[in-house]
Amino acid sequence: MLMHVINIGHDVLKANDKIAEKNNRLLEKNAVLAVNIMGAIGSGKTTLIEKAIIELGDKYRIAVIAGDVIADMDAGRIAKLGVTTIPVNTGRECHLDAKLVGKALKSIDLKDIDILLIENVGNLICPVDYKLGEHLRVVVVSVTEGDDIVLKHPFIFKSSDVAIIHKKDIAEAVFASTQKMEHDVRELNPNIPVMTTSIHDKTSMEQWFSTISSFADKLKQSC
Ligand code: MG
Ligand code: ZN
Numbered sequence: 001m002l003m004h005v006i007n008i009g010h011d012v013l014k015a016n017d018k019i020a021e022k023n024n025r026l027l028e029k030n031a032v033l034a035v036n037i038m039g040a041i042g043s044g045k046t047t048l049i050e051k052a053i054i055e056l057g058d059k060y061r062i063a064v065i066a067g068d069v070i071a072d073m074d075a076g077r078i079a080k081l082g083v084t085t086i087p088v089n090t091g092r093e094c095h096l097d098a099k100l101v102g103k104a105l106k107s108i109d110l111k112d113i114d115i116l117l118i119e120n121v122g123n124l125i126c127p128v129d130y131k132l133g134e135h136l137r138v139v140v141v142s143v144t145e146g147d148d149i150v151l152k153h154p155f156i157f158k159s160s161d162v163a164i165i166h167k168k169d170i171a172e173a174v175f176a177s178t179q180k181m182e183h184d185v186r187e188l189n190p191n192i193p194v195m196t197t198s199i200h201d202k203t204s205m206e207q208w209f210s211t212i213s214s215f216a217d218k219l220k221q222s223c
Pocket of ligand 2 (some may be wrong): 126
């Protein structure tokens with residue numbers, strides 16, 4: 001019985017991978033960098049997206065897929081910045097999948113954009129398994145989640161390309177050590193850049209912006 005369940009799961013993921021590859025080809029055809037931003041509710045995903053749009057919006061044409069459980073709320077926040085924003089209602093699903101993203105891609109004029117920011121649904125578990133066709137997987141954790149949050153969710157850190165430890169300005173107040181969190185990420189995945197950020201620390205935010213822009217520039221050159 002258990003075997004059966006595992007097999008179904010495997011097939012579902014294989015089917016998802018295929019659609020994700022299709023999404024990726026479509027994005028590359030149009031030289032669009034897609035960033036999958038994963039993290040718990042309240043970790044700061046929407047704010048990091050807003051800040052990136054404000055900073056990079058002059059140089060790059062940006063669109064957003066907002067797949068939070070409270071999709072309409074986050075999408076509303078982002079749409080106020082004047083970028084194309086597609087809210088994706090996942091219903092009871094706690095993650096975006098390639099099919100949902102593929103559908104959303106149809107309502108975006110991909111020729112007219114350079115960067116697609118995808119806000120995944122707020123959790124650190126199942127978004128790991130569902131590729132969307134993205135080029136860059138970013139995991140965001142906040143110090144408010146406790147400084148053992150990284151070790152509790154090893155798979156998302158192993159499968160991500162960039163890790164962000166956010167809200168460092170309030171670490172002390174919540175008894176969290178950003179050094180421990182950074183160390184834990186490096187233990188799990190020595191190859192990825194780790195940023196310790198706060199919206200009140202300009203230098204740290206610039207690291208976030210330049211990560212996105214450098215990948216977007218690289219993609220443009222290779223397409
Ligand atoms: Mg959000
Ligand atoms: Zn899920």
